[in-house]
Amino acid sequence: MGFFAGLNDEKYDRQYKDSELVRRMVAYFGSQKMRLALASVVIIVIAVIGAALPVIVSRMVDLIKDRPNSAQILWVGAALIGVAFGQWGLNWLRRGLIVRSVGDVVLDMRSRAFRAAAEHDLSFYDQFSSGRIVSRITSDTNDFGQLVVIITDVVAQFIQAILIAVVLFRTEVRLSLLLIGFLPFIFAVASGFRVLARRVSKKGMKAMADVNAAIKETISGISIAKNFRQEESIFKSFDESNIQSYGVNVQRGFILSLV
Numbered sequence: 001m002g003f004f005a006g007l008n009d010e011k012y013d014r015q016y017k018d019s020e021l022v023r024r025m026v027a028y029f030g031s032q033k034m035r036l037a038l039a040s041v042v043i044i045v046i047a048v049i050g051a052a053l054p055v056i057v058s059r060m061v062d063l064i065k066d067r068p069n070s071a072q073i074l075w076v077g078a079a080l081i082g083v084a085f086g087q088w089g090l091n092w093l094r095r096g097l098i099v100r101s102v103g104d105v106v107l108d109m110r111s112r113a114f115r116a117a118a119e120h121d122l123s124f125y126d127q128f129s130s131g132r133i134v135s136r137i138t139s140d141t142n143d144f145g146q147l148v149v150i151i152t153d154v155v156a157q158f159i160q161a162i163l164i165a166v167v168l169f170r171t172e173v174r175l176s177l178l179l180i181g182f183l184p185f186i187f188a189v190a191s192g193f194r195v196l197a198r199r200v201s202k203k204g205m206k207a208m209a210d211v212n213a214a215i216k217e218t219i220s221g222i223s224i225a226k227n228f229r230q231e232e233s234i235f236k237s238f239d240e241s242n243i244q245s246y247g248v249n250v251q252r253g254f255i256l257s258l259v
Contacts (some may be wrong), residue, residue, distance in 0.1 A: 025148070028109065032101040039097040043156045046090050050156075051163035053083060098152050102145040109144065113137045131216030135209035143205065197255055204252040207245035214238040 016024075029036060057080070064072045117133050125133075169176045218234050 028105050032104060035097045035101045039094055042090055042094040043152065044159060046087060046094060047156050047159035047163060049083065049087050050160045055167055098149055102148050106141050106145045109141045110137055129213040129217060131213030132209040135212040139208050140205055193258060200252040200255050204249045207248040210241045211245045214241045
């Protein structure tokens with residue numbers, strides 16, 4: 001892809017397997033066991049409510065379809081409004097627990113990353129721009145936090161899908177089997193999307209690191225650049241990095257929006 005030209009891997013980049021990444025994530029969140037346990041309970045309750053809601057609505061419609069009256073309709077409407085507000089409150093509680101846990105973990109990750117960067121000798125910074133290191137400490141850890149929040153949303157939807165599938169099997173077996181027949185195709189598409197999304201996300205982070213490095217180097221050496229009248233040259237260098245970052249992240253946004 002043309003947008004990815006010039007975005008080379010850093011020497012300190014590492015490619016980990018999914019099992020290794022999961023193991024590290026579990027280790028980072030080890031100090032948040034209570035919050036995560038409560039969040040897990042809330043996620044299960046939200047999934048149960050979400051799966052039960054269409055079933056409850058159908059039963060209510062069956063009850064009032066023969067002899068509907070205003071009182072029954074009002075009761076049904078009030079019940080649905082109550083369930084909707086309850087679901088909103090549980091989602092607020094879940095998101096609050098997850099965000100606090102993620103915030104503490106990201107803070108710890110940034111502290112560790114900064115400590116590791118500070119312990120490197122000067123030869124390390126002769127090879128790598130400090131602007132890139134700052135980008136890894138700030139932007140990449142922030143993306144990690146967003147990833148964890150997305151994972152919790154996916155888990156809640158997955159549990160809800162399983163519960164709805166159970167209800168569907170009890171209602172109509174043939175339709176359920178037809179639905180399951182499409183699952184291999186869906187999983188294949190999801191697997192391909194995962195590989196592509198991982199690639200563009202990595203390239204997007206590198207492009208952002210290039211921009212941050214260009215800004216840092218420009219601001220640090222602005223007095224020297226002005227003395228030698230190199231403002232146009234450094235702006236051109238920054239503009240190239242900025243345009244490349246824009247192209248890569250637009251493409252990343254398009255691909256991630258497919259989900």
